[in-house]
Structure formats: structure tokens, C-alpha cells
Amino acid sequence: MGPRLRGDDTEWVAINRSYNGMTTIPTSLPTPTRHFGKSSAWDRLRTNRNWLALWFMLPAAAFLILFLAYPLFLGVWMSFTDDRIGRGGGNFVGLENYEWLKDDSIFWLSVFNTLLYTIVASAIKFAVGLYLALLLNRHMPFKALIRAAVLIPFIVPTVLSAIAFWWIYDSQFSIISWSLIKMGLIDHNINFLGDSSWARGSVIFANIWRGVPFVAITLLAGLQTVSPSLYEAATLDGATSWQRFRFITYPLLTPIIAVVMTFSVLFTFTDFQLIWALTRGGPVNATHLMATLSYQRGILSGRLGEGAAIATAMIPFLMAAIAISWFGMQRRKWQQGTDND
Amino acid sequence: MTGFTPDRRSLLKGGAITLAAAATMSADQLLGYAKAWAQASPWKPEPGAKINLLRWKRFVEAEDVAFMKIVDAFQKATGTTITVSNESYDDIQPKASVAANTGQGLDMVWGLYSLPFLFPSKCMDVTDVAEYLGKKNGGWAASGEQYGKYNGKWIGVPVAATGGLVNYRVAAAEKAGHKTFPSDLGGFQDLVKGLNKNGTPAGMALGHASGDANGWVHWALWAHGGKLIDKDNKVTINSPETAKSLEYVKSLYDNFIPGTASWNDSSNNKAFLAGQLHLTTNGISVYVTAKKEAPAIAEDMNHAHLPVGLDGKRRELHLGFPILIFSFTKFPQACKAFTAFMMEPEQFNPWVEAAQGYLSPFLNAYEKNPIWTADPKNTPYRDVATTASTPAGEAQMSENAAAAIADFVVVDMYANYCTGREDVKTAMTSAERAAKRIFRA
CATH class of the missing domain: 3.40.190.10 (Periplasmic binding protein-like II)
Incomplete structure (x- = not known):
């Protein structure tokens, strides 16, 4: 391990400590009986550390399989059947559900909407969240109180905030339209949720409002770990504030950014409540996401197979999002922000 | 104790005893009836x-x-x-x-x-x-x-x-030139146009509103002779009749208050009671609320059935x-x-x-x-059963017809055309395809 540009040494010590901890495990294991030549397969297995580890992992594995893998596979299986509500398992129909989806314009519209929603909302959430985190990281009066206040949108239950937004966006009683009319800036109500482009913008805004605190607070936590001594040294060297951000803050924050954005993208991609409470996918399906369409087809129309097919179609996109950040986090360049690959 | 319906005064006079006695009496009566009914009933609830x-x-x-x-x-x-x-x-x-x-x-x-x-x-x-x-x-x-x-x-x-009947403001309709409520498609169209010209617009939901939106678009479809499926569950939505009904609904939509494509089941109630909306289709709940909270609106409003179709018959989806x-x-x-x-x-x-x-x-x-x-x-609400059709129209009600209405196939078709997302042909073929997907088995 060469010298690293690290914010502080605590993490490094922690790693060392855990490494030492791991090395103590074997010493506490029963010492292998030394009957060379005579040891049976069972003896060898009994003393095999991997074999022991397998047993320790079993409860966790069973838990994961029961509550994560099984429902997932059931969903995927269902997408290959013509199951309906109340039927109790349908017939296997192969790819029929997917074939119908292939030339279903509403499905493709929902894919487009989902991508648009995710990309635009996540990008803005990141920009605003990072800016907010940098602001909150400064010394100011009532620091703790302001930091707590930022979390409010995140604390309010989604459905509640969605209902609040629904009133804000109401076609007749919108507070925004009302204020603008009173100020004489416009002369008729804005059709927030009735016009395709306005509706898309409106739901994206509501999602950003909800999602920014998560990004901001997590990045703030990351900023706190950056040692002030680095900034002091940089200031002495005559670095501008942009250079300090670019060469100290940003590189040290990259691992956290990768994690936060992975979560942010996943949450946004699978968003359901906000859309359902605000528009139910309308107007004319302009805000239907894959998740809401899946619910409408699967639960409301009772076509479980087709709903499951739409839900399954989300998996590749989610895998791609996870893969990007996963491989990104493996790379030292991402971790350290330097050019040594 | 003179009566079973104590007013404030007798309550104050007789105190709690009167009330308790009166309450038990009437509850007893009901209970006595219910017990006798249970005795005679062909169905005996499990203990x-x-x-x-x-x-x-x-x-x-x-x-x-x-x-x-x-x-x-x-x-x-x-x-x-x-x-x-x-x-x-x-x-x-x-x-x-x-x-x-x-x-x-x-x-x-x-x-x-x-x-x-x-x-x-x-x-x-x-x-x-x-x-x-x-x-x-x-x-x-x-x-x-x-x-x-x-x-x-x-x-x-x-x-x-x-x-799902028409709720309208009488004065506004009269000002638009309709002393009596029109019972034909042309008259209704003229009324909606007139209302808009006078700044007292109509509005009917075109969003995913289970009750309000489904109701009137099915009426519009049937009134022009269009239908989603025929007697034998064959999809027949792509037809000249449907095209005519699309044009008709568009002519109404162009004169609606803005925003109806985003409406849910409660939107028109709110707008009507706020005095911004002067004609819509709804249950009687607007009137019931208005009687309590907005007597002036209740006084000035009335109800009517939707106009008869081109064939002179009235079919509504309630x-x-x-x-x-x-x-x-x-x-x-x-x-x-x-x-x-x-x-x-x-x-x-x-x-x-x-x-x-x-x-x-x-x-x-x-x-x-x-x-x-x-x-x-x-009175118009009394005859709802007479004019009602099921979502299946001429066909037998079925799982597939229930799925089609839950998936808003017909509502989306009208909304697609009215908001300008699709032309008549595309709107009909999209709906046809969606219906065929549902009615395939």
C-alpha cells in the first residue's frame, strides 16, 4: 500500500483493525488433529473452514431466498403465464405477454416516461443536493436546526406530500395559478396536470422536492469526513475555492456520490406513490411509469401475468444502473479521483 | 312521555330519562322487527x-x-x-x-x-x-x-x-339559449358551446376517473352507434360510428373548462361547488352538498339525463x-x-x-x-336503472369487459384524440389493439 491522499487516518486504522480481527479467527478454531495419512474425508471436511462458514451463512441465505429471491422469481414466472386475479396460477404461455408488450404503444410510452423521469429528476436532485450540502457544511448560526429542517420533505409520508402537490397543481384551485393571476402575470389558470408537458414537469418537480434531502444530507455526511487540514494546506498553497472543490472535496466525495446516486436512481425508477396520487398516469398516459402501468394492468384489470411482465421488464434497467455504480466503485480512479488507473 | 321523537325542549324538561326511554323504545322496535325477520328468514346465520x-x-x-x-x-x-x-x-x-x-x-x-x-x-x-x-x-x-x-x-x-347524469346551472343554460334541457345530441353540443361563449363553461372528466370519465364517454360512444365489442365479444371499436363520436366529443372538449384531462372523480364536484363549473356529469352528491353548503347554487341547479342517441334511444353507463x-x-x-x-x-x-x-x-x-x-x-335519478347499460354494452357482462373498463381503454381513446396526441385513425387503432389484447381469450 503506497501513501494515499486520505482525509484522516481513522478509516485506515479501522481497516487494519478489522484485518487483524480476521486473522485471529483461525487461532480460535479447534486445532486440526494431526493424524496424517489416516484422516478420513469426514475429518478433512470437519476441519475445513469453508465448510464451517457455509453453515454460518445458511440462516442468512435462507432468509434472503425466502424473502427476496422467491418473490422475485415468482414475479418472473408469473410473467410467463396468463394468470389472472382469483384464478390461482395460470397456464404457461411462454413469451406471449412480452410479444403483446412489444408493439404496445402505451408500454413504450411508459418506458420513455420512466427513463425521462429518472434521468432528469436524478440529475437535478444531484446538482441541488450537492449545492445544498456544500452550503450546509459551512459554519453558520443555528446550523443543527437548519440541517434538521432540510430533512422535512423526506420525513413527510409520500402520499401526504403528493396530496399537497395535487392541490398546488389543481386545474382550478392551484395556489400558483392564483398568485400569478393576482400579480397580473398570467390571465388564466395553468393546466398543470392536464397538459402532457406540464404534467411531466410537475411530477418531476414533486419528485425532486422529495428526493433532494436524501442526497443533500448523505453528501453532507461525506463532506464532514474531509479533514480541514487539507483545505488549510491548499489555501496556503494559494488554491482558489473552485480548485479546493475540484481537487479536494470532489475526489474525496466520489465513493459516497456513487452510493447515493445508485440509491437515488433506484428509488426514482421504481417510484409509484407520487405518480399514482397525483395523476394516475394521466393525462393520456403522459406520466405513466412502468411501475404504475404494471399496477394498473396487473391489479386493477386483474391481468397478473401482463402486469408481472411489465414489472419484469424493469429489471434489466435496474441491473444496468446497479452495474454502472458497482463497477465504478471498484475502480481506483473513482475512489481516489486521481488519474492512476 | 308523549312521543318517541323528543325535541330539545322535552329533552331539557324531562332530562335524560325521556331520551333514554325514547331511544330504547325505537331501538327495541327495530330489534323486535329484526328478530322476527331472522326467525322467518330462509337463511340462518351460523352461530x-x-x-x-x-x-x-x-x-x-x-x-x-x-x-x-x-x-x-x-x-x-x-x-x-x-x-x-x-x-x-x-x-x-x-x-x-x-x-x-x-x-x-x-x-x-x-x-x-x-x-x-x-x-x-x-x-x-x-x-x-x-x-x-x-x-x-x-x-x-x-x-x-x-x-x-x-x-x-x-x-x-x-x-x-x-x-351519472347531467348537473347544470339553470340560469347559465337559459342564458345560453336553452330554456328546457336539450334531449338531442345537436342541442347538447349547442348548449356546451353557448356556455363557453358566455364564460360559464361546462366540463366532464377525461382523466382516469373510474366513475365520472367512464360514464359519459361510453354514453357518447353508444349514442353514435359505436361499441367496443359486439354481441359475441368481437372487438368492433374501429368503426365510422366511433369516428363520429370522437369528433363529437372533441367539439365538446374544445369548449370545456381547461384541465379536464387531469380530473379525477372529485374534481368536478369541487369546481361545481366553487361556482366555476356550470355543467358536468355526476351523481346527485353535488346537489346534496350544495343544499347544505351553497344554497344559492342548489337553488339554481338542476339534473337531466344525457341526450338520446342518433337512433332515438337513451343508453347511459351509471x-x-x-x-x-x-x-x-x-x-x-x-x-x-x-x-x-x-x-x-x-x-x-x-x-x-x-x-x-x-x-x-x-x-x-x-x-x-x-x-x-x-x-x-x-326525479331524473329515479330512472337510472331504466337507462343503464353495463360496460359490456350489447354483450353479456364478462371478466374481459370488466378488465377493459378498469384499464380505461375507451377513456384513453377519447383523451388521446381530444388532447391532440393522436388523430382519429390512430386513436381508434390503439384502442382496438388494447381491446383485442384484453378480449383475446
Whole structure:
């Protein structure tokens, strides 16, 4: 391990400590009986550390399989059947559900909407969240109180905030339209949720409002770990504030950014409540996401197979999002922000 | 003690004793009746029966109070426990579907439209109850049978419907040149245009509003001779008749208040009561609320049926309220007994009165209830069963037709064309494709 540009040494010590901890495990294991030549397969297995580890992992594995893998596979299986509500398992129909989806314009519209929603909302959430985190990281009066206040949108239950937004966006009683009319800036109500482009913008805004605190607070936590001594040294060297951000803050924050954005993208991609409470996918399906369409087809129309097919179609996109950040986090360049690959 | 209905004064005079006595007397009477009914009833509730019943959340408060009174009397007379839970229109169906799929949680659901047809195999055969009620109360309206029967068996009892009729402001309609409400398509179109010109616009939901949007677009489709499926469940939406109805609806939409494409079931109620909307299609709930909260609007408003179609016939899609019993309930007799009890004249009449026109009956005898004529503004809602069709139109109500209405196939077609997303041809082919997907099996 060469010298690293690290914010502080605590993490490094922690790693060392855990490494030492791991090395103590074997010493506490029963010492292998030394009957060379005579040891049976069972003896060898009994003393095999991997074999022991397998047993320790079993409860966790069973838990994961029961509550994560099984429902997932059931969903995927269902997408290959013509199951309906109340039927109790349908017939296997192969790819029929997917074939119908292939030339279903509403499905493709929902894919487009989902991508648009995710990309635009996540990008803005990141920009605003990072800016907010940098602001909150400064010394100011009532620091703790302001930091707590930022979390409010995140604390309010989604459905509640969605209902609040629904009133804000109401076609007749919108507070925004009302204020603008009173100020004489416009002369008729804005059709927030009735016009395709306005509706898309409106739901994206509501999602950003909800999602920014998560990004901001997590990045703030990351900023706190950056040692002030680095900034002091940089200031002495005559670095501008942009250079300090670019060469100290940003590189040290990259691992956290990768994690936060992975979560942010996943949450946004699978968003359901906000859309359902605000528009139910309308107007004319302009805000239907894959998740809401899946619910409408699967639960409301009772076509479980087709709903499951739409839900399954989300998996590749989610895998791609996870893969990007996963491989990104493996790379030292991402971790350290330097050019040594 | 002189009467059973103590007013404030007698309460103050006689104190609590009078009230208690009066209350027990009337409750006793009801209980006595309920006990006698339970004795004579063909359905004997299982001892210790517990029923979980899910119903839609009320739009008229007094209706809910009357319903709970019926539940209470039945509980006392039979020793059955009924747990009633309420859900909004849009949440009833998913909850019922989950119960149907898992086979637990609920015994009865009082839902919307064609709910029993989404999972007919999970609905108990209630032919005996329906026939008992029909015989006793002047028979079922034809639309009631369509809403209840599946392959010759009753899978649900259509308790009532709420009419999706025109609510309009009288003064505004007169100013637009219509002293009497137009009963033909041309006159209606002219009225909507006139209202818009005078700055008193009309508006009907074109969003995913289960009740309001589905109702009037199906009327528009049928009035022009269009239909989603023919008698044999063949998809026939792509037709010149449908094209005509699309043009007609577009001409209405262009004169609507902005924003109707985003409306849900409560949007038009709010806008009407705020005095911004002057014509819409809705149940009678706007009027009931207006009587209490906005008497000036109640005074100036009236109701009417939607215009007749090109063939001179009137076909409307109203919001039916069927009650179903799940086949997996442990207490089938108790559920059946409750269904029958609730629709006996002694219960049903006061209930219909409490609903103030929100519950239009499918049983012919209840059309004579005085609520329909006491206020002439209620009268159009009496005849809801006569003009009602099921979402299947000419075909038998089925699982597929129930799925099509839940997927908003027809609403989306009109919304696609009206908002300019698609032209007539594309809107029709998209709807055709969506319908074929649903009706493929």
C-alpha cells in the first residue's frame, strides 16, 4: 500500500483493525488433529473452514431466498403465464405477454416516461443536493436546526406530500395559478396536470422536492469526513475555492456520490406513490411509469401475468444502473479521483 | 312521555330519562322487527358468525349513518359480528382483488361497476337471495339482471346505482339559449358551446376517473352507434360510428373548462361547488352538498339525463354498486341473510331516503319511494336503472369487459384524440389493439 491522499487516518486504522480481527479467527478454531495419512474425508471436511462458514451463512441465505429471491422469481414466472386475479396460477404461455408488450404503444410510452423521469429528476436532485450540502457544511448560526429542517420533505409520508402537490397543481384551485393571476402575470389558470408537458414537469418537480434531502444530507455526511487540514494546506498553497472543490472535496466525495446516486436512481425508477396520487398516469398516459402501468394492468384489470411482465421488464434497467455504480466503485480512479488507473 | 321523537325542549324538561326511554323504545322496535325477520328468514346465520365487509367510502354522510343502523340491527338480532371498513372508490377494487386472490381477509365487498365479474369464480352463487328479493319487491330491472348474472347465475346483488347524469346551472343554460334541457345530441353540443361563449363553461372528466370519465364517454360512444365489442365479444371499436363520436366529443372538449384531462372523480364536484363549473356529469352528491353548503347554487341547479342517441334511444353507463360474497367465506348463511335483510323494504326505504337520491334502485318497487318525487330535482335519478347499460354494452357482462373498463381503454381513446396526441385513425387503432389484447381469450 503506497501513501494515499486520505482525509484522516481513522478509516485506515479501522481497516487494519478489522484485518487483524480476521486473522485471529483461525487461532480460535479447534486445532486440526494431526493424524496424517489416516484422516478420513469426514475429518478433512470437519476441519475445513469453508465448510464451517457455509453453515454460518445458511440462516442468512435462507432468509434472503425466502424473502427476496422467491418473490422475485415468482414475479418472473408469473410473467410467463396468463394468470389472472382469483384464478390461482395460470397456464404457461411462454413469451406471449412480452410479444403483446412489444408493439404496445402505451408500454413504450411508459418506458420513455420512466427513463425521462429518472434521468432528469436524478440529475437535478444531484446538482441541488450537492449545492445544498456544500452550503450546509459551512459554519453558520443555528446550523443543527437548519440541517434538521432540510430533512422535512423526506420525513413527510409520500402520499401526504403528493396530496399537497395535487392541490398546488389543481386545474382550478392551484395556489400558483392564483398568485400569478393576482400579480397580473398570467390571465388564466395553468393546466398543470392536464397538459402532457406540464404534467411531466410537475411530477418531476414533486419528485425532486422529495428526493433532494436524501442526497443533500448523505453528501453532507461525506463532506464532514474531509479533514480541514487539507483545505488549510491548499489555501496556503494559494488554491482558489473552485480548485479546493475540484481537487479536494470532489475526489474525496466520489465513493459516497456513487452510493447515493445508485440509491437515488433506484428509488426514482421504481417510484409509484407520487405518480399514482397525483395523476394516475394521466393525462393520456403522459406520466405513466412502468411501475404504475404494471399496477394498473396487473391489479386493477386483474391481468397478473401482463402486469408481472411489465414489472419484469424493469429489471434489466435496474441491473444496468446497479452495474454502472458497482463497477465504478471498484475502480481506483473513482475512489481516489486521481488519474492512476 | 308523549312521543318517541323528543325535541330539545322535552329533552331539557324531562332530562335524560325521556331520551333514554325514547331511544330504547325505537331501538327495541327495530330489534323486535329484526328478530322476527331472522326467525322467518330462509337463511340462518351460523352461530358466532364474524363477517368482514368492505364498502366504498360515502359521498353522502346520512347514507352511511343509515347503513350502519341496518348493520347494527342485524348484529343484535342474529348475534353476528359485522366489521365494516371503508375505502375510497379507487382503492376498493385492488383490496377486493387481493382478497380474492389470497382467499382471506374479507367475506363481503360492496363495490363498484362490474367488480364481481373480475373474479366470478371467487363469488358465491347468490341466486336464491336475488330471486327472493326480486319476487318480494316488484322484480329486477333488466339492467339489474345484467349487472348481477353471469352464465345464468347471480354472482352479486346489485344494491343500487348512482346515476351519472347531467348537473347544470339553470340560469347559465337559459342564458345560453336553452330554456328546457336539450334531449338531442345537436342541442347538447349547442348548449356546451353557448356556455363557453358566455364564460360559464361546462366540463366532464377525461382523466382516469373510474366513475365520472367512464360514464359519459361510453354514453357518447353508444349514442353514435359505436361499441367496443359486439354481441359475441368481437372487438368492433374501429368503426365510422366511433369516428363520429370522437369528433363529437372533441367539439365538446374544445369548449370545456381547461384541465379536464387531469380530473379525477372529485374534481368536478369541487369546481361545481366553487361556482366555476356550470355543467358536468355526476351523481346527485353535488346537489346534496350544495343544499347544505351553497344554497344559492342548489337553488339554481338542476339534473337531466344525457341526450338520446342518433337512433332515438337513451343508453347511459351509471355507477352500479354490486355487493358480493366471497366463495371462501366461513359464514355463507350469515352473509346471505345480511344481504337479504339490508334490502327488505323496512331497511331499504329509509336508507334510500337518507341517501337523498345517491342510491338509485334496481328493484322496481323502490322507484315508488317518495324521495324521487318530493323534490322534482331528484326525479331524473329515479330512472337510472331504466337507462343503464353495463360496460359490456350489447354483450353479456364478462371478466374481459370488466378488465377493459378498469384499464380505461375507451377513456384513453377519447383523451388521446381530444388532447391532440393522436388523430382519429390512430386513436381508434390503439384502442382496438388494447381491446383485442384484453378480449383475446
